[in-house]
Amino acid sequence: MEVVLTADRTLMSNHHGKEFLGFGTSAPPNWLPEHLFRYLFFPRIKSVGGLPWQAPYGLRKIEAKLLDEGFDVKTVYPDSIDRFNPKVIGISVMDPFGWGPSSTTFAGILKTGEPYLAKYFRMMLESDSYRKAKAKGARTIVGGPGAWQFKFNQKFMDKYGIDTVIIGEGEHEKAVEIYRMALQGKELPKFVELKPSECPTLNEISEIKHASVNGLVEIGRGCPRGCKFCSVTLRPLRWYPYEKIEKELKVNADAGINAGVIHAEDILLYGQSGVIPDEEKQIKLNKLAKRYYKNLSWSHASFAAVASKPKLMEELSEIILDEHQSWWGAEMGIETGSVELAKKIMPAKAKPFRAEEWPEVVIQGAGIMKDCHLIPACTLITGLPEETEDDIIKTIELVDELKDFPSLIVPLFFVPMGKLKDREWFKKEDMSETQKELLINCLRHDVRWTREIGKIYFNKNVTLQAIRPFFSLFFKIIEWQGKRKEVL
Ligand code: SF4
Numbered sequence: 001m002e003v004v005l006t007a008d009r010t011l012m013s014n015h016h017g018k019e020f021l022g023f024g025t026s027a028p029p030n031w032l033p034e035h036l037f038r039y040l041f042f043p044r045i046k047s048v049g050g051l052p053w054q055a056p057y058g059l060r061k062i063e064a065k066l067l068d069e070g071f072d073v074k075t076v077y078p079d080s081i082d083r084f085n086p087k088v089i090g091i092s093v094m095d096p097f098g099w100g101p102s103s104t105t106f107a108g109i110l111k112t113g114e115p116y117l118a119k120y121f122r123m124m125l126e127s128d129s130y131r132k133a134k135a136k137g138a139r140t141i142v143g144g145p146g147a148w149q150f151k152f153n154q155k156f157m158d159k160y161g162i163d164t165v166i167i168g169e170g171e172h173e174k175a176v177e178i179y180r181m182a183l184q185g186k187e188l189p190k191f192v193e194l195k196p197s198e199c200p201t202l203n204e205i206s207e208i209k210h211a212s213v214n215g216l217v218e219i220g221r222g223c224p225r226g227c228k229f230c231s232v233t234l235r236p237l238r239w240y241p242y243e244k245i246e247k248e249l250k251v252n253a254d255a256g257i258n259a260g261v262i263h264a265e266d267i268l269l270y271g272q273s274g275v276i277p278d279e280e281k282q283i284k285l286n287k288l289a290k291r292y293y294k295n296l297s298w299s300h301a302s303f304a305a306v307a308s309k310p311k312l313m314e315e316l317s318e319i320i321l322d323e324h325q326s327w328w329g330a331e332m333g334i335e336t337g338s339v340e341l342a343k344k345i346m347p348a349k350a351k352p353f354r355a356e357e358w359p360e361v362v363i364q365g366a367g368i369m370k371d372c373h374l375i376p377a378c379t380l381i382t383g384l385p386e387e388t389e390d391d392i393i394k395t396i397e398l399v400d401e402l403k404d405f406p407s408l409i410v411p412l413f414f415v416p417m418g419k420l421k422d423r424e425w426f427k428k429e430d431m432s433e434t435q436k437e438l439l440i441n442c443l444r445h446d447v448r449w450t451r452e453i454g455k456i457y458f459n460k461n462v463t464l465q466a467i468r469p470f471f472s473l474f475f476k477i478i479e480w481q482g483k484r485k486e487v488l
Pocket of ligand 1: 223224225226227230231232233265302333346
């Protein structure tokens with residue numbers, strides 16, 4: 001075989017069909033025994049002959065591109081790399097060293113070592129399967145959202161025989177050329193860093209040929225809001241036509257997936273170059289997805305878009321909610337409750353409202369979502385270079401205001417990315433008493449709502465109902481360890 005594509009087993013899992021449980025992979029080993037933790041958060045995906053039933057969407061995209069370019073390629077389970085005798089091994093990474101925002105936050109609370117996602121990535125490179133393929137001369141190319149981390153850990157590349165790391169969207173011709181060069185035995189560059197202008201066009205992005213984890217299907221790339229701490233915003237905005245989206249929905253549905261996620265940085269802005277959702281496009285898009293998936297969720301949306309179209313949200317809830325689902329989920333960024341900080345780091349996040357209105361936009365959006373049964377996992381960022389104690393207090397006040405909003409609020413430590421990529425990392429040792437208070441408040445909110453949301457999150461699924469107490473136990477452990485180690 002010319003090329004096999006793979007990812008470590010924390011990524012090669014569908015997390016019991018619950019995308020949000022994937023967050024658990026960024027936790028470090030804790031009081032739950034590892035085999036139990038693995039089963040709870042990243043159970044092994046069903047595979048036949050080393051080929052997984054579902055694979056991470058990013059891998060499926062590269063697989064599709066390479067197939068369209070005439071390569072002999074398969075996506076394989078990580079313990080089956082050698083079985084296919086590959087000349088090139090392509091690996092997708094999300095957070096290979098545990099330096100991403102959720103891993104560093106977990107580490108700040110639990111303080112107990114290498115997160116699972118980093119551990120299992122390393123273990124994959126130490127496995128017999130990988131080592132045997134390398135001994136036969138296979139070359140290794142790494143890409144994916146976490147590829148930037150290798151710039152700071154080149155020794156690791158040498159140690160595990162990683163030839164090239166591609167940073168950027170892997171369908172670009174420059175990235176595909178690296179696979180050709182690898183097969184031809186040519187000398188490879190250590191890094192290929194694609195500039196924001198070097199992004200594939202819509203026509204260059206192939207449609208997936210095999211099922212993706214949790215039926216995830218992209219509807220577009222890029223974001224027009226331009227937050228300073230975000231790398232997505234540097235790339236051009238591209239929306240896929242309905243036909244392209246439908247082809248991928250069909251691939252997943254044909255593979256037996258009937259619950260899925262549509263993915264974009266803001267689903268509500270589908271087809272728009274600005275920040276106001278279009279009713280007709282939204283209705284058409286959600287009806288289309290619902291035709292293939294009995295249970296539909298959104299990857300991301302924004303408070304501002306929700307707040308700008310309450311009537312549309314009501315209509316969308318009527319399309320999405322039915323006898324198969326009583327709520328739907330999305331990830332949404334609050335980031336801060338401070339108007340002053342919002343103006344500095346994310347002036348367009350509140351648009352079409354003014355940045356000065358940001359906290360009210362969040363509260364208004366929360367009210368609309370509560371009425372529509374959209375339950376989000378919200379993120380906050382603390383440790384931003386320009387954040388003051390007063391900004392943190394404002395965020396604490398906003399979290400208090402949201403106490404009756406069915407949601408999870410996940411505080412993340414600042415990691416230098418986007419336009420702030422040259423700024424200092426936030427270190428957990430630098431956490432102030434006010435930041436600890438913010439973490440405590442979020443944890444209280446999450447403990448309360450995890451209990452409530454858990455009742456409907458795991459409903460109807462017998463396996464998940466049976467293991468639900470263990471998830472509750474995990475949350476209790478976080479709370480207890482946080483208190484014991486005097487972080488909380
Ligand atoms: S709204 Fe989200 S995706 Fe868009 S720039 Fe801001 S953080 Fe990035």
